[in-house]
Amino acid sequence: MTAPEGAPELRVDVVTVFPEYLAPLRLSLIGRAVARGVVDLHVHDLRRHGVGVHRAVDDAPFGGGPGMLMAPGPWGDALDEVVAAGRAALGPAATPHLVFPSPAGRLFTQRRARELAAVGWLVIGCGRYEGIDERVLDEYGERFPVLPLSIGDYVLAGGEAAALVVVEATARLLPGVLGNAESLAEESHERGLLEHPAYTRPAVWRGRAVPEVLTGGDHARIARWRREQALRRTAERRPDLLADPEQRPGPAAREDTGGPRR
Ligand code: ADE
Secondary structure (H helix, E strand, O other): OOOOOOOEEEEEEEEOOOHHHHHHHHHHHHHHHHOOOEEEEEEEEHHHOOOOOOOEEEOOOOOOOOOOOOOHHHHOOOOOHHHHHHHHHHHHOOOEEEEEEEEEEEEEOOHHHHHOOOOOOOEEOOOOOOOEOHHHHHHHHOOEEEEEEOOOOOOOOOOHHHHHHHHHHHHOHHHHHHHHOOOOOOOOOOOOOOOOOOOOOOOOOEEEEEHHHHHHOOOOHHHHHHHHHHHHHHHHOOHHHHHHHHHOOOOOOHHHOOOOOO
């Protein structure tokens, strides 16, 4: 792995009422990127901007309905502070991209992760309860790119788990985060297909042999087999990917023919 030099590749500010929820970002691959300064991670407690002795950040929705909403006041104060601190570090013209995890957002995909990996500065606002007062998104949307993002068609208890997903999927794409052992090119979703099945030693396990093609040393044949397997698996498990022009599979990668993985 190459050591980072100079400025971080990505500054990430996360605003949440559960700062401890983001602790996994200090572990493993992303944790190393944070420790090495490739990712400059700042986690902020929204509760510091809460109201009254209970530091309340929520209120009942206008128009009625179940549950509570996050009020705009604490969010405005928190985001103003985060933007000011980020600009003090990055320069007065720095522009944050504001991500609001929400089941009502656009779908977060590998393509979106690649886009976010290039923006330089992400601010992620984690909602709880029934979400955040819409005026917060309107207000900041007049100044910055604002992206409500969903990580899938299910409802989480809050945005924190989604923030972990967005940061991990994005940060691993930054230069120098993945080592030589991990390849971006061949993995699922990088070329619009699911990844082919993979095998390691032993060549026979519980009577199950590794597909013969993989042990024969014919790299062009291996590349063809992997491509076929990837297409078959995608058609079976995720036919929607084959139908989606945005995800349409690209050509087989040249590195497929470069040599055996094992
Ligand atoms: N918050 C609650 N559910 C969510 C989801 N599916 N994606 C992103 N944020 C969420």
